[in-house]
Amino acid sequence: MKMSVLYYTETGNTKRMAAIIAEGMASIEGVETKCFPLDTIDRDWIKESCCVVLGTPTHRSNVSSAIKVWLDESASEYDLAGKIGGAFATSNYVHGGGTMAIQFILDHLMVFGMLVYSGGSALGRPIIHLGPVALENELEKTEDIFRTYGRRMAAKAVEVFKR
Numbered sequence: 001m002k003m004s005v006l007y008y009t010e011t012g013n014t015k016r017m018a019a020i021i022a023e024g025m026a027s028i029e030g031v032e033t034k035c036f037p038l039d040t041i042d043r044d045w046i047k048e049s050c051c052v053v054l055g056t057p058t059h060r061s062n063v064s065s066a067i068k069v070w071l072d073e074s075a076s077e078y079d080l081a082g083k084i085g086g087a088f089a090t091s092n093y094v095h096g097g098g099t100m101a102i103q104f105i106l107d108h109l110m111v112f113g114m115l116v117y118s119g120g121s122a123l124g125r126p127i128i129h130l131g132p133v134a135l136e137n138e139l140e141k142t143e144d145i146f147r148t149y150g151r152r153m154a155a156k157a158v159e160v161f162k163r
């Protein structure tokens, strides 16, 4: 079962955390995951993916403008409707707005008809409400949470799409 982690990055933090989410997804049996920066996406892989997660650096308590441009101008080319969707962010400050950036992406994924998911508090600790946020000075400390998030997203996608 194919899954994808898309991201935009300027200084590498969001790329690093995308790879950790992909690692968590791939720990679920039968899941193959690939990560793509927005400018080198394998279109067929995304179209065949049952779960697509999108990550952004937090810019001014929101997504990076590159994410907004991709959502407005390119996302509709990838048959996102009906797939499990999620979002994550990296940021500088704990109150810097990472969750708002995630919410912004989730709203857009819903508009495309995706089945937006995170697991929420229903799955217990670590509690991940809308999606995971990593602070740039503590990326390593947050790796387990991102791995868990990837595993949760993949497990739900397998449950929903298994034949």
Ligand SMILES: Cc1cc2nc3c(=O)[nH]c(=O)nc-3n(C[C@H](O)[C@H](O)[C@H](O)COP(=O)(O)O)c2cc1C
Pocket (backbone or CB within 6 Å): 008, 009, 010, 011, 012, 013, 014, 015, 056, 057, 058, 059, 060, 061, 062, 090, 091, 092, 093, 094, 095, 096, 097, 098, 135, 136
């Ligand atoms: C233009 C700009 C605006 C930013 N605004 C915020 C912000 O509002 N809140 C915050 O916590 N971090 C902010 N940051 C920090 C980035 O979110 C953080 O460094 C992030 O991890 C960078 O990700 P990247 O390495 O993938 O580019 C900003 C960075 C830039 C360049």
